[in-house]
Amino acid sequence: MKISTDKKISLLKKMVLIRVFEEKTEALYHQELIPGFVHLSIGQEASTVGSCAALRPDDYIISTHRGHAHILAKGAEPKYMFAECFGKTTGYCKGKGGSMHIADFSKGILGANGVVGGGFPIMTGAGFSIKLRNTDQVGMVFFGDGASNRGTFHEAVNMAAVFKLPIVFVCENNQWASTSPAEKMVAGGSVANRAHAYGIPGFITDGSNVLKVLEAVQEAVERARSGRGPTIVENETFRYKGHFEGDRQKYRTQDEIQHYRMHRDPIDRFQTVLIEEGVLTKKAVAAIWAETKTFIDEAAQYGLDSPLPKPEDALKDLFTNP
Amino acid sequence: MGVRDLSCSLAMAEALMEEMEQDETIFIIGEDLTAQGGIFGQFRGLSKKFPDRLIDTPISETSIVGAGVGAALTGMRPFIDMHFADFVTTAMDEIVNQMAKIRYMFGGQATLPLVLWAPDGGGISAAAQHSQCLESWIIHTPGLKVVAPYEPADVKGLIKAAIRDDDPVVFFQHKRLFNWTGPVTEEEYVIPLGKAAIKRPGKDITILTYSRMTYECMEASRALVQNGIDAEIIDLRTLCPLDFELIAQSVKKTQHAIVVHEACLTGGFGAELAARINEDLFEYLRGPVVRVAAKDVPMPFSPVMEKYVLPQIPDILAGVDKAMKNKRPDTNIPHAVNNQT
Structure with missing residues (x-):
C-alpha cells in the first residue's frame, strides 16, 4: 500500500497527540482534578490511529470505556474532552458523561460506551441505517479482547454477516481484560479466528505498527463500503497502564511492560522509521512533540478555566420534549 | 369520513401504514415480521407495501434492540418489535443502559426517536415466561416514555404519537386485546402522549x-x-x-x-x-x-x-x-x- 509522506506525518502527529493527551490526563488525575476514574490507552496508539485513518469524516465509530484515543483519532477537540473529564459545562456532554462517555455526534463519534461489549449491537443499527439511507458510510466498532466474550459480540457479528452490514469490528487486543489475561479467557486462539465461523474475513495485525494496522483496516473498510459486509480486525497491542488509573496491577510484572515499551512502542518505532526514511528529521520530530505538548496544555487549561454546571442542570437533557 | 370497527391489531397496522407512508425513515425490526404479518397480525399488509422496511432478524433480541438504538442515533425512526414483553430481559442492557441513557449521558447531543413495541399480559395460559406485565421496571428507568393503551382508537392515535416522538417510547400492548374491536374514525388523528x-x-x-x-x-x-x-x-x-x-x-x-x-x-x-x-x-x-x-x-x-x-x-x-x-x-x-x- 502506497502511503503519502503527508499521511505518514499525520499518523505520527495523531499518535503523539493521543500519547500527550493521555499523559496529561494521568497527571491531572493524580492532581485530583479529574473525578471518578480514567482508563488510559498509552501503548495502543498505533492500533487506534491506524484504524481511524482508514475512515472518512462521515463514517461512524463507537468507542469503549478506554476511549480517549478513538475519539481523538476521529477528530474530536481535546479542549472539550478535558472539560468533560473535569465535569465542566463546556465539556462534550456538559459534564454528564465524564471520561468514560465522551461523544461528538457531529464527527460521527456515537459515543464511548461504559458497558463492555455495549457498542456491538448499536453499531448494527448504524449499519442498517446506512443501508436504508443508501449511503456508502462505514461503521467501526472498537472493542477489547475482553468484550469479544460477551454475547453481544456473537449476536452483532452474526447479524452484520447475515445482512452484509458495512461494519468493521476492530479488536484492540491489549492482552488484558481488566486483570484477566486474554490467553486464558479467549477460546480458539484469537478473536480474529472467530470470523471464520461467521463466514467473514478476520485479520490479525501487529498492532504496534501503524502502517500494518492501516493496511488491514483499509481493506476491511473498502470491503464494507462496497457492500461486501463486515470484517474483524484484531490488532495485537499492549496497554502500559493499569486497567484504570490507580490500578496496582498485581496481575502482571513491570518487566513485561518495560519489555514492550523498549521493543515495541508504536510511536518510537514509527518515528524511527520516518527518520530513517528521511521523511522527518530528529529536529522535526522533537518539534511535533513540543507543539503537541503546548497544544494539550492549552486544551487542559481551557477545561480547567471553564465553569462548573449548575447543580440543577442535572435535570436537563433527559427528553427532547418532556 | 366515517367510523368503522377495527381490532387493536388492525388499528396498529393502519397507524403504521399511515406513518410509514409519510416518513421513509421509519422501519420495523424484529423476529417473524413478514411471513404472517407479525405473530399477532399487527403488521398485516406492511411487508407488501414496504418490502425493504420490515427487517426480519435472527433470534437476537440484544442486537435487535441495540440496532434500534443505533439506527435512531443515525437518522432513522425504528419501530422495534420485542415479540413478547417478557423478552425485554434479554435486552435489558440495551434498554436500560443504552436507550434510556444515551441522550442524557452525552449531554443532549443525541435524539433517539424509536418505539420499542412489547406485547404483554396474561390470561392466555402462556405461563410464567410469556405473560408478564413489566411496565414498572421500565417506568423506574428515567429516560423512557411508557404507553399502555386499551381501546383500538387509542392504540392507533398513540402509536402514531409514539412514532413521531423524538424520545424512546416503550409501547406495551396487551395480547388479549389484539382482537378486541372498537370504533376508529377514518380521519387521521394523533393522541398526544401524556394524556389520560x-x-x-x-x-x-x-x-x-x-x-x-x-x-x-x-x-x-x-x-x-x-x-x-x-x-x-x-x-x-x-x-x-x-x-x-x-x-x-x-x-x-x-x-x-x-x-x-x-x-x-x-x-x-x-x-x-x-x-x-x-x-x-x-x-x-x-x-x-x-x-x-x-x-x-x-x-x-x-x-x-x-x-x-x-x-x-x-x-x-x-x-x-x-x-x-x-x-x-x-x-x-x-x-x-x-x-x-
Missing part, C-alpha cells in the same frame, strides 16, 4: 387503570352502579409522562381512589400512584388509596390458577369497598371540588 382519558365519568370513586384492566374496570362499574356507587374510570394510557393533572382533578372530586393493574402488586405502578396521591392530595382523601393487582407469584399455567392470580371483577369490587369503607373523619376535608361539566 376518562372512560366512564362518575362522582363517587376514581378508578385508575390502564391496558386490559380498563375493560375489567368498565365491567366492574356496572356492578358498582347496582350498589349505588358511581365510579369514574380513568384509563391512564400513557404512564410516563403521567397525566397527574387529570388524576388530581378526579380525586379532588371523588375523594376516593383505587389503582387497578395486571402487573403483580409489590413494587408495581400502583404503589407509585398511591404514594403520589397520598403526598399531593392527602387533604382531599376520605379513605386509603387501594391497589388491586395480580398476586405476587409468577404466572401459573393452569387456567384455574391463572385466573386466581390475575385481578378479577370481584377483586375490583372488593378494592372499591375497602377504599370507601375505611373513611376517616371528614372534619378537615375540604368540600369536594365540583368540576363535573
